[in-house]
Amino acid sequence: MKKFLLIITILFGLGSANAFSQSVLESTRVSGNFQFDAQSYGKDSLIGAQEIKQKVLSNGFLNVLMSVGKFNGGIRYEHYLDPILGIDTRYAGSGIPYRFFEFKDEFIDVTVGNFYQQFGSGLVFRSYEERVLGLDNAMDGARFKIRPSKGVEFIGIIGNQREFWGKSAGLIRGGDLTVSISDLFENLLPKGNSLNVGGSYVSKYQDNNDSYYLLPANVTATAVRANYSTSEFNIDAEYAYKINDPNATNNYNYNPGTGFILNLSYFPEGFGANLNFHRIDNFDFRSDREAIGSSVMMSFVPPITKQHDYRLTTLFPYSTKLNGEIGVQGDFTYSFPKGSWLGGNYESYVTFNFARVHNLDTVRTLIDTTTKLPLRYEANSLGFGKNLFFNDLNIEFTKKWDRKIKTVVSFINIEYNKDVLEAEGAAKYGMVHSNTLVGELEYKFTSKHSLRTQVQHLWQTQDSTVHVPDNQNGNWIMFFAEYSYSPSWIFTVYDEYNYGNHFDEKKLHYLNFNVAYTHESSKIMLSYGRQRGGLLCVGGVCRVVPAATGISLSITSSF
Amino acid sequence: MKNRLFLLFGAILSAIILSSCGDVIEEPYVYQKPLDTTKTTNQKVLLEDYTGFTCGNCPAAHELAAEIAKTYSGKVIIMAVHAGGYAKTSPAHSYDFKTASGTIYDDFFGISKVGNPNGMINRKGYAEGAKNHILPKTKWQKQVDSALAKVAKIELTLKSTYNESTKTTKIDVTINYLGAGTKDLNLDLYLTEDSIINYQTDYRLTPPDNPAYAHMHVLRDTPLGTWGELISSTDVPAGTKISKSYNYTIASDKDFVPKNMHIIAAIHNIKTYEIVQVEEVSLK
Numbered sequence: 001m002k003k004f005l006l007i008i009t010i011l012f013g014l015g016s017a018n019a020f021s022q023s024v025l026e027s028t029r030v031s032g033n034f035q036f037d038a039q040s041y042g043k044d045s046l047i048g049a050q051e052i053k054q055k056v057l058s059n060g061f062l063n064v065l066m067s068v069g070k071f072n073g074g075i076r077y078e079h080y081l082d083p084i085l086g087i088d089t090r091y092a093g094s095g096i097p098y099r100f101f102e103f104k105d106e107f108i109d110v111t112v113g114n115f116y117q118q119f120g121s122g123l124v125f126r127s128y129e130e131r132v133l134g135l136d137n138a139m140d141g142a143r144f145k146i147r148p149s150k151g152v153e154f155i156g157i158i159g160n161q162r163e164f165w166g167k168s169a170g171l172i173r174g175g176d177l178t179v180s181i182s183d184l185f186e187n188l189l190p191k192g193n194s195l196n197v198g199g200s201y202v203s204k205y206q207d208n209n210d211s212y213y214l215l216p217a218n219v220t221a222t223a224v225r226a227n228y229s230t231s232e233f234n235i236d237a238e239y240a241y242k243i244n245d246p247n248a249t250n251n252y253n254y255n256p257g258t259g260f261i262l263n264l265s266y267f268p269e270g271f272g273a274n275l276n277f278h279r280i281d282n283f284d285f286r287s288d289r290e291a292i293g294s295s296v297m298m299s300f301v302p303p304i305t306k307q308h309d310y311r312l313t314t315l316f317p318y319s320t321k322l323n324g325e326i327g328v329q330g331d332f333t334y335s336f337p338k339g340s341w342l343g344g345n346y347e348s349y350v351t352f353n354f355a356r357v358h359n360l361d362t363v364r365t366l367i368d369t370t371t372k373l374p375l376r377y378e379a380n381s382l383g384f385g386k387n388l389f390f391n392d393l394n395i396e397f398t399k400k401w402d403r404k405i406k407t408v409v410s411f412i413n414i415e416y417n418k419d420v421l422e423a424e425g426a427a428k429y430g431m432v433h434s435n436t437l438v439g440e441l442e443y444k445f446t447s448k449h450s451l452r453t454q455v456q457h458l459w460q461t462q463d464s465t466v467h468v469p470d471n472q473n474g475n476w477i478m479f480f481a482e483y484s485y486s487p488s489w490i491f492t493v494y495d496e497y498n499y500g501n502h503f504d505e506k507k508l509h510y511l512n513f514n515v516a517y518t519h520e521s522s523k524i525m526l527s528y529g530r531q532r533g534g535l536l537c538v539g540g541v542c543r544v545v546p547a548a549t550g551i552s553l554s555i556t557s558s559f
Numbered sequence: 560m561k562n563r564l565f566l567l568f569g570a571i572l573s574a575i576i577l578s579s580c581g582d583v584i585e586e587p588y589v590y591q592k593p594l595d596t597t598k599t600t601n602q603k604v605l606l607e608d609y610t611g612f613t614c615g616n617c618p619a620a621h622e623l624a625a626e627i628a629k630t631y632s633g634k635v636i637i638m639a640v641h642a643g644g645y646a647k648t649s650p651a652h653s654y655d656f657k658t659a660s661g662t663i664y665d666d667f668f669g670i671s672k673v674g675n676p677n678g679m680i681n682r683k684g685y686a687e688g689a690k691n692h693i694l695p696k697t698k699w700q701k702q703v704d705s706a707l708a709k710v711a712k713i714e715l716t717l718k719s720t721y722n723e724s725t726k727t728t729k730i731d732v733t734i735n736y737l738g739a740g741t742k743d744l745n746l747d748l749y750l751t752e753d754s755i756i757n758y759q760t761d762y763r764l765t766p767p768d769n770p771a772y773a774h775m776h777v778l779r780d781t782p783l784g785t786w787g788e789l790i791s792s793t794d795v796p797a798g799t800k801i802s803k804s805y806n807y808t809i810a811s812d813k814d815f816v817p818k819n820m821h822i823i824a825a826i827h828n829i830k831t832y833e834i835v836q837v838e839e840v841s842l843k
Contacts, residue, residue, distance in 0.1 A: 212589060219581055290698075293674065
C-alpha cells in the first residue's frame with residue numbers, strides 16, 4: 001500500500017512538495033476488516049424450516065479505514081445477497097452505506113458523513129451497529145466534539161439515521177456535555193475518586209402532516225447523569241424525560257416518557273457486587289414515528305438481566321420493554337481465598353445473579369373513541385405492576401483443580417412470560433417455568449491440546465391454557481464437546497434433544513458439527529447441522545432466528 | 560482556559576437554539592373538524608386491511624377502516640386480508656381465515672413483513688423494493704381523501720344474481736370507459752364475507768381475548784384468480800363499454816354464508832398494480 005501511495009505522490013507531487021509528501025506517507029495507515037457469512041437452507045418440515053428458492057443466502061461486510069496524521073476516513077461495503085434468514089429482507093442488495101471523513105486533534109474532532117454516537121447510557125440517544133441482529137442505525141450528517149479544557153467535552157450532532165438502504169424520515173439534532181469535576185478541580189476530591197456529571201438534549205423533527213392525529217413535529221428528550229467512583233465503589237445514575245411522542249410502538253399515546261437508571265457496584269478484594277435498577281416508561285424513541293421492529297431506534301436501555309451463554313438457556317432471552325417496565329438486578333462474585341478448603345491452589349469463585357422485571361402499574365385516563373386506544377394514562381404508583389415479565393435466579397461455581405482440570409457447575413431458574421416477550425401479550429403460552437443445570441469440564445492434555453465438554457439439562461413447564469405445538473416446549477438435554485488444537489483448529493460437536501416435547505413428532509435432535517481454523521488474523525468456520533428457531537437478543541434487543549438445516553460458512557479477517 | 564470555556568458555552572447555546580424546542584400537544588389530540596365528504600366524483604377506493612386473528616392491535620384498525628368507510632358512505636370499499644404470522648392457525652384456534660391469493664398479495668406487497676396492522680389504499684405507490692404503498696392506519700384517511708379527489712376515467716357497474724339451489728351466482732360486470740383506456744388493465748373479482756364470528760386477540764381487552772369477534776370484509780376467494788384477467792388486448796377508445804359475465808359457485812366444502820357476502824370488482828394497472836376503479840355489490 002505504501003508503495004502505491006509513493007507512486008501517487010511522485011506522480012502528482014512537485015519537487016518542493018516532496019518533503020511534505022514524505023511525511024504524509026509515513027503517517028499514513030490503512031486498516032480494515034472483512035466478514036462473510038453464508039448459509040445453505042434445506043427443507044426440514046419437522047422443525048418448520050422453510051425451503052429457500054435461492055438455496056444459499058449470504059451477508060458480507062468490508063471496512064476500510066485510512067488515517068493520515070490528524071485525518072481519518074473510511075468506508076464500509078455491505079452485501080446481503082439475499083439476506084440470511086432472520087435479517088430484515090429490506091436489506092437485500094449491496095452498496096456502500098457507510099462513509100466518513102474525520103479531523104481530530106486535542107481541542108476538536110469534526111466528523112462528516114456517517115458516525116456512531118451514544119449519549120450517556122444511551123437512554124436518549126444511541127446510534128450503533130449490531131450486525132447479528134441486522135441492526136444499523138448509523139447517523140449520516142455531521143458531528144463535532146469540543147474539549148475546551150481537561151475534563152470537559154461537548155458533542156454536537158445533526159443528521160438522519162440509516163434505515164436499510166435509505167434514510168429515516170426524521171432529522172435528529174442533539175448535544176451532550178460531560179464534565180469531569182475531579183479533573184476540572186483536581187484537589188476537590190480525595191485521590192483516586194472521580195466525579196463526572198453530564199447532560200444530553202436531543203430533538204427529532206418529522207413532518208406532522210396527519211389527517212387524524214395532531215402530532216408533534218419536534219419531539220425532544222433531555223437527560224442528566226452523574227457518576228461517582230472510588231477504588232472500591234461506583235455509582236451511576238441517569239434520568240431522562242421525553243415530551244409527548246405518539247408513535248406506532250406506543251399506539252399513538254400522548255404521555256411523556258421517562259427513564260431512570262441506577263447502577264451501584266462494590267468491588268473490594270476478592271468480592272464484587274452490582275445492583276441495578278431501572279424504570280422505563282413510554283421511552284421507545286425513534287427517528288420515524290411509524291417505525292416498528294428494531295429499525296431507526298434512538299433510545300437504548302442497557303439490559304437489566306444477565307445475558308446467558310449456555311445454549312439451552314438461550315431459549316429464554318429477555319428483550320427490554322421500552323414502553324414500560326421496571327426491573328432490578330443483583331450480581332455477586334466471590335473468589336475463594338487460595339489455600340482455603342474451596343479455594344485450593346488455583347482460581348475458584350462463585351457468582352450469584354438475580355433479576356426481576358415487571359410491568360408498570362398504570363391506568364388509562366383518556367381513550368380515543370374511534371380507535372379505543374388509550375391516548376393518556378397515569379402511573380398508579382412508582383412501584384412494580386402486577387404482571388411479571390421475567391425472573392432469573394442463577395448461581396455458578398467455577399473451580400480450577402490443577403493445571404489440567406477446570407470445572408463449572410451452573411444452575412439457572414428462569415420465569416419467562418412468553419406471552420409478553422414473544423406473542424405481544426396474546427394469551428397463548430402463559431408463563432414458562434424453567435430450571436437448567438449445567439456441568440462443564442475442561443481438560444488440558446498438553447499446552448496445545450485441550451477438550452471442553454458440557455452436559456446441560458432443562459426442565460420446563462408452562463401454565464398455558466393452550467398448547468400451541470412448537471419446537472420449544474418440554475424438557476431438553478444437551479451434550480457438547482469442543483476439541484482445540486491451538487493455535488489453529490477447533491472442532492465442536494453438540495446435540496440438543498427436545499425429548500420432553502408434548503408432541504411426539506417434535507421430540508427432535510438438533511445435531512451440529514463445527515470446525516474453525518484460525519490463521520493469524522483470519523478465521524474460517526464451517527458448520528453443518530440443524531438450528532432451532534427462536535429469539536436472538538443482544539443488549540435486550542431481539543430478532544427472530546428461523547429454524548434451519550444446512551451448511552454455514554463464515555470467514556472473518558482483519559488487516 | 561477562560562476563552563475556551565466561553566467558547567464552549569457559546570457552542571452549547573447555539574446548539575440549543577439550533578435544535579428547536581419540542582412541540583407539546585394539548586388536548587384534543589384527534590382532529591375534530593368534519594371531513595370533506597362532498598366529493599362528487601365517481602371514483603371509488605379499495606382499502607385493504609392486512610390483518611390476522613392473533614394481531615392484538617388489529618381490531619382498532621378494523622374499526623378505523625369502518626369509520627372511514629362510514630364517513631365517505633359508499634365510496635370506500637374495505638377488504639380484510641388475513642395473512643402472515645398473525646393469521647397462523649393453532650390447535651386452539653384452528654379456523655383458517657387465510658386464502659392462497661391473500662397470502663400471495665401479502666408476500667408480494669411485503670405487508671406482514673413490515674407488521675400488522677398495515678394496509679394499502681388502491682395499492683397505490685407500489686414499486687419493487689420500496690414500501691411507500693404500505694400504510695399504517697394513521698395514513699389511511701389522508702390517502703383515501705386524495706384518492707377520492709380524482710376524476711375517474713372508468714365507471715364500473717356490477718350485478719350479482721344468486722341461485723339458491725345451485726349455490727351459483729352470475730356476476731355481470733360492465734366497464735364503461737369515460738376517457739381513453741390503455742390495454743394494461745386487468746379485471747379482478749374478490750369475494751368477501753361479513754360477520755364471521757370467531758376468536759380475535761384484542762389488546763384493548765383484559766385479558767386480550769375476544770372469543771366471539773365479528774370478522775368483517777374477510778377476503779374469501781378470488782373468482783378470476785389472484786391477479787384477475789386482462790380486459791382488452793388493445794387500447795380502448797373513450798366511450799367504449801365492455802360487458803363481461805362470470806358464474807361463481809360456492810364450493811361444497813366452504814362454510815360461506817351467502818347473505819353475508821359481497822363481490823368486489825376492481826380494475827388494476829398491470830404495470831403499476833394501482834387500482835383505478837372498484838365497485839362492490841351484495842352477493843345475494
